[in-house]
Amino acid sequence: MLFNKIEFAFFFPLVFLLYWYLFNKNVKQQNLFLLVVSFFFFACFDWRFLFLLLFSIILDFSIAHKIYNSKHHKKRWLWFSILVNLCFLGVFKYCNFFIDNFSETLSFFGFKPNVWSLQIILPVGISFYTFHGLSYIIDVYKSKIKPVESLVDYSLFVSFFPLLVAGPIERATHLLPHIQSKRHFDYSKTVDGLRQILWGLVKKIVIADSCATYVNLIFDNPDEYSGSSLVMGAILFSFQIYGDFSGYSDIALGTARMLGIELLQNFSFPYFSRDIAEFWRRWHISLSSWFRDYVYIPLGGSRGSKWQNIRNVFVVFMLSGFWHGANWTFVIYGFINFLYFLPLLLFRKNRDNLTIVNPNNLKSILITIFQVFSTFMLVSLARVFFRSQSVGDAMMYFKRMFSSSLFTFPEIFPKTVLGYVFLFLCIEWIGRNDLFALEKFAMNWKKPYRIAFYYVLTLLIFYFYGQDYQFLYFQF
Known part of the structure; x- marks a missing residue:
């Protein structure tokens, strides 16, 4: 079910x-x-x-x-x-x-x-x-x-x-x-839970499932597309897996809240992260914190020598990758993220971004855009291994991606889906200080407008409903 x-x-x-x-x-x-x-x-x-x-x-x-x-x-x-x-x-x-x-x-x-x-x-x-x-x-x-x-x-x-x-x-x-x-x-918690369920369904059905159609097409036939289309495939997969998994978590949290039970927050707007350390503090929080508390800290955590600290971080990333499935692709995915994390650890920059992103002038806006975009692209490239069926498939995908066709216009450019993704990101940005994007979004609107907004989201769910994509993390 x-x-x-x-x-x-x-x-x-x-x-x-x-x-x-x-x-x-x-x-x-x-x-x-x-x-x-x-x-x-x-x-x-x-x-x-x-x-x-x-x-x-x-x-x-x-x-x-x-x-x-x-x-x-x-x-x-x-x-x-x-x-x-x-x-x-x-x-x-x-x-x-x-x-x-x-x-x-x-x-x-x-x-x-x-x-x-x-x-x-x-x-x-x-x-x-x-x-x-x-x-x-x-x-x-x-x-x-x-x-x-x-x-x-x-x-x-x-x-x-x-x-x-x-x-x-x-x-x-x-x-x-x-x-x-x-x-x-509690009536207010029930309504709040409904809003979170609604947003979770939007993430899953409108965002993730729409992206999945193009992701499957590109990843199943990488030799038929240009490097730029393969980049598009990696980007769309990032939005698919985020909409899919965080959408599930939103529905789970909203459902539990309607029953009077509060569950742990599992995602905290990870695509607004400014470095890979911040990303892993905001992505699948319950798993990251589990490995921190039951593996990283018992191994010694940040105590001990620098090499011991590196070893502990390495073990956590490798176990986290292997937790996702019995395939070398997941092991390599964990190792790549360890390599991303390593410079931050060596230069003691891994705890620089502990607060939610909030640029307040032109310079900080430009720096933030660069940091967020580069972090997102690093994550998306690593996920080629996550999505591929084998290491050979992933290497072939990269070989084709980083060819001269990388600088051509992609054959697959789903403008409508990308438009929905853009609007989705705008709402997430506005609600980034809350538990979930719709927690306070539109609450200061007049009631008819707010209800109309919820109806629009509901209609979008029904419009996109019918694509038979199960939740990705059921396989893990």
Whole structure:
């Protein structure tokens, strides 16, 4: 059941009405109802993997209590949970990758191995709910939280349906207090949630899906187009993946807010970043902060020597790349971003841009435009590896891109789509200081104009609806 499909348009209003009018007596009723709904939502993708989700939940719920009550074996229980969780993730997501690469290595040295591969489907959301469970176990081990007494509450923390299949990656320290507290209907939060859902659907259906048509055409046939068209393909893919993934996050946050639960912000206008360090603070925030807190800091963070700091950053970027999928393209994508980040780290410039961009004179405007544009282009070029099916495809794409045809006018120049992207960026720019672009946008307009604006956005969604593109991050 996808957020951008008609089934969800019937599913969620029914859940909303039942939640606030039948199951609003106490927090136990609310949580049990949301848990049943979440399991149903997950089962709609593939009911067989519901058992894997249940196993993961029961495992971490039990081990958290073992860690808390153990005096001498805390670390053993911690590593047992980490290894079991990573083994499941490894089998379903990475097993064939390692088998294939092992086979290719043996073949390189003259051996002819008779290898097999697993014919398995990647369970939807496994990377996200595995990281939910790991963060909970580690936080219990570090005594940041006590283990949850209610299995229902913990199960809901892991499987809450808005975030279950594509995040944001939540922390027990943040989400569990919301789950364990009774929620009361709040009209203003409901309207605010609707606005965020609306903007998320605009991002996904109007922006991402419109760009996807041209992105697929260019990336599937790079040898048929000029270098300038390939640059256009990389740029459009950047807007596709941003509209797609941040659109999902907006719908997830808006849906949860309508149910009285606040989720972590996952995107903070990353395409207005002035350097790559700022970009990664604003892009997929829940994943970046997860690796910071559970990998980078335990490795030593910025403490120690400069080389140790570089090593720690390198590990985080490589793991972040590999997290996205079992393909060398994602590993190279992580490495390229590490190379982008390295000069900022060496010259201690990685924390120069901590506040939202706000140029106030002509000189700062020109500097900001250059910084934002160059950062966006660096990100877009790296994403050629992210989008390509293989390293060979990516290298061929670059070879064709940086040819003499780079300086010709692109054969593919979708003026209408680029016009929508421009208007989209204008609204994002105006709302860049808020949680999402429509949070305060048009709020000072007269009511008829504001409602008319929302109707226009809704009509655009219906106009572009029908292109069958699922959310990109479902595959991760």
